[in-house]
Amino acid sequence: xxxxxxxxxxxxxxxxxxxxxxxxxxxxxxxxxxxxxxxxxxxxxxxxxxxxxxxxxxxxxxxxxxxxxxxxxxxxxxxxxxxxxxxxxxxxxxxxxxxxxxxxxxxxxxxxxxxxxxxxxxxxxxxxxxxxxxxxxxxxxxxxxxxxxxxxxxxxxxxxxxxxxxxxxxxxxx
Numbered sequence: 763x764x765x766x767x768x769x770x771x772x773x774x775x776x777x778x779x780x781x782x783x784x785x786x787x788x789x790x791x792x793x794x795x796x797x798x799x800x801x802x803x804x805x806x807x808x809x810x811x812x813x814x815x816x817x818x819x820x821x822x823x824x825x826x827x828x829x830x831x832x833x834x835x836x837x838x839x840x841x842x843x844x845x846x847x848x849x850x851x852x853x854x855x856x857x858x859x860x861x862x863x864x865x866x867x868x869x870x871x872x873x874x875x876x877x878x879x880x881x882x883x884x885x886x887x888x889x890x891x892x893x894x895x896x897x898x899x900x901x902x903x904x905x906x907x908x909x910x911x912x913x914x915x916x917x918x919x920x921x922x923x924x925x926x927x928x929x930x931x932x933x934x935x936x
Contacts, residue, residue, distance in 0.1 A: 882918060898932045
């Protein structure tokens, strides 16, 4: 088995597990034949009284989304780190295996998007979305801060920044 096949099988399994975690599980419904075959007994349910009329409640504030647990953010950050790791490996991968790695990256990105996440991959300096992890001296004549390289991809979830993009910049001396 080649390393590319190993990566693909690991990523496919990871994507399946994460997809099940994110999307939730569906309950299995048995067909009448399966019920009979498995001897599933149906318990008669008492008739419920008709529901009370629904009263409308008008509010001026939009409904709030429940905050996901911290473990969920850690899971998403792990997927972002895996995307970054794959990007590094693609630069040194054997010919043909970069297609497999790109497919894995795509699946991870799809899972992040399905869970209302967004990758931060800006190519210009934006301090509200990025954090400079290294500042290099500016070239002669440079008057503004310049983006040089990404060290780690950032993550937003439900419009809130979970982790800023980590970048290297060049800045003129003040």
